[in-house]
Amino acid sequence: MAGRQAVKAYLDLVSQACRAILIFLKDNKIPHTVENIAIRKGEQKTPEFTKLNPMQKLPVLVDNGFVLTESDAILKYLATAYNVPDHWYPKLPEKRARVDEYTAWNHANTRTHISSVFLHEVLLPRMGQQTNPEELEKALADLVAH
Missing domain, CATH: 3.40.30.10 (Glutaredoxin)
Known part of the structure; x- marks a missing residue:
């Protein structure tokens, strides 16, 4: 461009x-x-x-x-x-709507819950902090439920 x-x-x-x-x-x-x-x-x-x-x-x-x-x-x-290939974000309204539907669901469900798991399994230990086992189990259960 x-x-x-x-x-x-x-x-x-x-x-x-x-x-x-x-x-x-x-x-x-x-x-x-x-x-x-x-x-x-x-x-x-x-x-x-x-x-x-x-x-x-x-x-x-x-x-x-x-x-x-x-x-x-x-x-x-x-x-x-930037007119990237159509498989990224289709131009056809019905196909684009399916992508929008999934990204809305993903943001409210998977990403929210996986962030909590990541915090407890990766970030806290790397920062030298103890992970609360009950909070980790709750985060994992919430992830599985969604």
């Missing part, structure tokens, strides 16, 4: 949502730069970042001055704006 600057993605690769954005950008050869924001250091709470996303969450995408947050919205925007 002539005259278009590379998109800038603000990411922390500890986040599944951020990894999805980076994989999508690379796989579709969308020109991009990455600004690493370390959530564990609170870098998403700086005044500069808060101007981009007042909710202080990642990921954030900037495309020629257009700022977009939320991974689902970013992926759908990139698929549309």
Whole structure:
């Protein structure tokens, strides 16, 4: 896309949502730069970042001055704006609606519950903190239930 600057993605690769954005950008050869924001250091709470996303969450995408947050919205925007292969986000309304249906369900169910499991099984131990076995069992049960 002539005259278009590379998109800038603000990411922390500890986040599944951020990894999805980076994989999508690379796989579709969308020109991009990455600004690493370390959530564990609170870098998403700086005044500069808060101007981009007042909710202080990642990921954030900037495309020629257009700022977009939320991974689902970013992926759908990139698929549309950069005319990626149709299998990513179909143009046919019925097929696109099925993708939207799944991503809405996934966000409210799988991602919410897997994040809790990840916290207890991976993040807390890496940070030198004890995992509460009851909380881990509850997180696993919630995941299985959904």
